[in-house]
Amino acid sequence: MVLLNARNLTKSYKDKKAVDSLSLTVNSGEILGLVGPNGAGKTTTIRMITTILPADSGSVEICGYDISKNPKIARQNFSLIPQGGMLNFQLNVFNNIYTNAMVRYATFREARKATETALDALQIKELANKYPQELSGGMRRKVQLARLFVSPVPLYILDEPTTGLDPIAKRQIWNTIQDKAASGSSFLITTQSLEEAEALCSSIVFIKEGKVVLGGSTRGILENQKKYSYKIVLDRAVGQNIVDLLAHIDTKVTIDCSGSSILLGGSITNVVLIKILTCFEQYGYTIVSISREEISLEDVYMALMENN
Amino acid sequence: MKFYKLVYREWLCLMQSWKIFLQSLLDPLLTLSVFAFAFSRIVKSSVGGNNYIQFIIPGILGLISMSNGLYISVPIYTDKLTGELELLFSFPVGRLSIIFAKYIVAIVRSTIGFLIVVAMVCMFYSSYITMTLGSIAALYCIHCLGTLLFSSLFFMLVASIKKQDTFNLIINLIYVPLIYISNIYYPIDSMPLVFRPFALVNPMSYLVEVSRDIVSHLPVHYASLGIVSVVFVVSVLVGWRAFNRMFK
Numbered sequence: 001m002v003l004l005n006a007r008n009l010t011k012s013y014k015d016k017k018a019v020d021s022l023s024l025t026v027n028s029g030e031i032l033g034l035v036g037p038n039g040a041g042k043t044t045t046i047r048m049i050t051t052i053l054p055a056d057s058g059s060v061e062i063c064g065y066d067i068s069k070n071p072k073i074a075r076q077n078f079s080l081i082p083q084g085g086m087l088n089f090q091l092n093v094f095n096n097i098y099t100n101a102m103v104r105y106a107t108f109r110e111a112r113k114a115t116e117t118a119l120d121a122l123q124i125k126e127l128a129n130k131y132p133q134e135l136s137g138g139m140r141r142k143v144q145l146a147r148l149f150v151s152p153v154p155l156y157i158l159d160e161p162t163t164g165l166d167p168i169a170k171r172q173i174w175n176t177i178q179d180k181a182a183s184g185s186s187f188l189i190t191t192q193s194l195e196e197a198e199a200l201c202s203s204i205v206f207i208k209e210g211k212v213v214l215g216g217s218t219r220g221i222l223e224n225q226k227k228y229s230y231k232i233v234l235d236r237a238v239g240q241n242i243v244d245l246l247a248h249i250d251t252k253v254t255i256d257c258s259g260s261s262i263l264l265g266g267s268i269t270n271v272v273l274i275k276i277l278t279c280f281e282q283y284g285y286t287i288v289s290i291s292r293e294e295i296s297l298e299d300v301y302m303a304l305m306e307n308n
Numbered sequence: 309m310k311f312y313k314l315v316y317r318e319w320l321c322l323m324q325s326w327k328i329f330l331q332s333l334l335d336p337l338l339t340l341s342v343f344a345f346a347f348s349r350i351v352k353s354s355v356g357g358n359n360y361i362q363f364i365i366p367g368i369l370g371l372i373s374m375s376n377g378l379y380i381s382v383p384i385y386t387d388k389l390t391g392e393l394e395l396l397f398s399f400p401v402g403r404l405s406i407i408f409a410k411y412i413v414a415i416v417r418s419t420i421g422f423l424i425v426v427a428m429v430c431m432f433y434s435s436y437i438t439m440t441l442g443s444i445a446a447l448y449c450i451h452c453l454g455t456l457l458f459s460s461l462f463f464m465l466v467a468s469i470k471k472q473d474t475f476n477l478i479i480n481l482i483y484v485p486l487i488y489i490s491n492i493y494y495p496i497d498s499m500p501l502v503f504r505p506f507a508l509v510n511p512m513s514y515l516v517e518v519s520r521d522i523v524s525h526l527p528v529h530y531a532s533l534g535i536v537s538v539v540f541v542v543s544v545l546v547g548w549r550a551f552n553r554m555f556k
Binding site for chain 2: 013047053072076079083084091098099
């Protein structure tokens with residue numbers, strides 16, 4: 001089920017396009033990461049999706065409700081942590097969460113109960129009477145998450161939720177999000193951290209200068225962006241006759257030879273790999289090493305962002 | 309439907325800190341004590357045709373209106389900086405409800421100040437001012453209008469100004485003239501000529517004038533009431549437009 005469907009969103013500030021025909025979807029149970037550098041248009045996109053900012057053109061549907069036609073109903077279906085979102089410093093932790101719950105639940109009693117449940121779930125019950133200014137950055141983020149999750153909505157939207165946190169606090173936040181996702185909730189998360197995107201997101205949309213430059217499942221992106229899959233090093237340089245022979249084993253495999261190193265690209269199954277290795281052995285080559293080439297999201301990101 | 313919950317949310321913000329709540333009680337108590345008790349003895353001569361206590365009470369009510377307007381509007385700016393406003397905008401409630409909820413809490417807070425002033429007047433200064441139920445009711449209506457007026461004026465500024473240093477500068481530049489270049493402490497006629505034009509464009513002067521008419525049991529200057537109402541409506545409209553463009 002599609003929870004969020006944004007189509008051709010465009011937003012300009014004066015003569016600069018902040019977001020340019022951006023489309024994305026979040027399906028049920030998915031964690032979608034919106035990844036891009038500073039000024040790429042991530043926060044503007046989030047603000048348009050969450051009805052904070054009107055789009056110049058394009059449409060957004062949340063759980064089937066068009067945000068321009070039914071904004072209040074659409075807003076009932078998501079909960080947000082804004083960028084740099086702090087807490088209300090006039091309220092203690094309990095009331096920070098409770099005031100959010102109040103607008104989501106029919107009665108004050110239900111809201112109170114949901115608040116207590118959220119405090120329990122994030123193991124911050126002992127902070128209930130403390131004020132945000134008394135908490136560490138990591139604890140504040142936990143309270144923010146409690147404030148987010150107190151809303152019983154299908155879609156959670158987080159704008160850079162772990163910026164400025166230490167690695168331990170980050171991982172605690174990730175674990176909480178993953179636990180919630182495991183129970184069927186969906187997320188749209190913006191981040192500049194590729195580590196975070198790789199650890200958390202089932203799908204990723206890379207944006208640059210307001211445009212989507214790449215999108216898909218995290219695993220798919222990593223697979224598709226690989227230039228080659230295996231690197232084989234032999235005891236001596238490979239002749240052209242061997243290269244021609246290898247090319248006939250599977251036409252989907254690409255082969256680059258450089259002296260005694262062979263780079264195999266494309267979709268390589270185990271069967272094809274064994275055939276290739278056997279071929280080398282038949283022609284008297286000794287295999288010095290064989291390694292699977294891994295690609296990280298950072299490699300993909302750098303390639304995308306540096307490519308003009 | 310969720311409006312009363314927003315009001316309760318604002319009320320929680322007000323009540324969370326007893327110091328803030330105490331401030332709303334102490335402001336009118338201290339101001340009234342200082343001006344009515346101490347200054348009335350210094351300014352023995354009558355002012356503006358009335359005794360000083362009768363003169364200063366409407367001014368103090370004007371000050372209470374203004375401080376509550378400021379108190380309720382300025383946090384909107386902080387909320388914008390902390391992301392709290394974005395959170396509010398993402399709630400399944402209308403934006404107008406967010407502002408109205410703040411207005412209602414401003415009026416509640418202002419009402420507390422009003423009641424304290426009226427109680428003190430009835431207890432200690434009844435020989436100077438005659439308060440009837442009718443005049444209290446009329447004074448309260450003007451007091452509420454004043455609170456809305458200043459809430460809207462500051463709301464308009466808060467919503468329109470983008471930079472924090474500009475915001476601080478403008479608030480400081482406006483706050484002092486609103487109080488001192490008006491008829492709160494002294495009649496406009498007794499001001500140096502150079503200040504009089506400023507006092508005449510200051511909505512505080514008109515608000516205090518109407519309250520003073522009620523306290524003195526004189527016919528109300530409806531033109532002044534009209535000016536206060538027009539400034540209120542204009543600032544609401546301009547503020548509302550700016551509020552909707554705060555993230556643009």
